[in-house]
Amino acid sequence: MAKGVARSRRNRMMQNPYCHWCGRRVRYWKPSRGETLPPDFATIDHLNSRNQAKPRPEGGRWVLSCLECNMARARAEEQAKPTEEHWRESGRYPRLRGK
Numbered sequence: 001m002a003k004g005v006a007r008s009r010r011n012r013m014m015q016n017p018y019c020h021w022c023g024r025r026v027r028y029w030k031p032s033r034g035e036t037l038p039p040d041f042a043t044i045d046h047l048n049s050r051n052q053a054k055p056r057p058e059g060g061r062w063v064l065s066c067l068e069c070n071m072a073r074a075r076a077e078e079q080a081k082p083t084e085e086h087w088r089e090s091g092r093y094p095r096l097r098g099k
């Protein structure tokens with residue numbers, strides 16, 4: 001099952017390898033076991049959180065996210081705050097990418 005889905009995700013990553021949240025370019029490779037991943041490593045961020053602050057991308061319940069944003073969002077969820085508030089507090093506003 002789901003093999004085609006995984007492949008289309010990867011294809012979409014390669015077409016637009018940028019973090020949905022901060023707009024940085026992300027990198028992806030198959031990590032080896034125990035490998036420490038960099039903050040710009042590509043992750044799939046599932047939009048099933050109650051703090052969803054942005055509209056869903058067309059056709060999907062996931063976006064490409066760098067590891068750093070993915071973890072920041074996980075922390076934000078723990079504290080039940082929108083991700084944008086954490087950015088505001090930390091002074092780390094995402095760079096907005098014109099489409």
Ligand SMILES: [Zn+2]
Nearest residue numbers: 019022066069
């Ligand atoms: Zn990011």
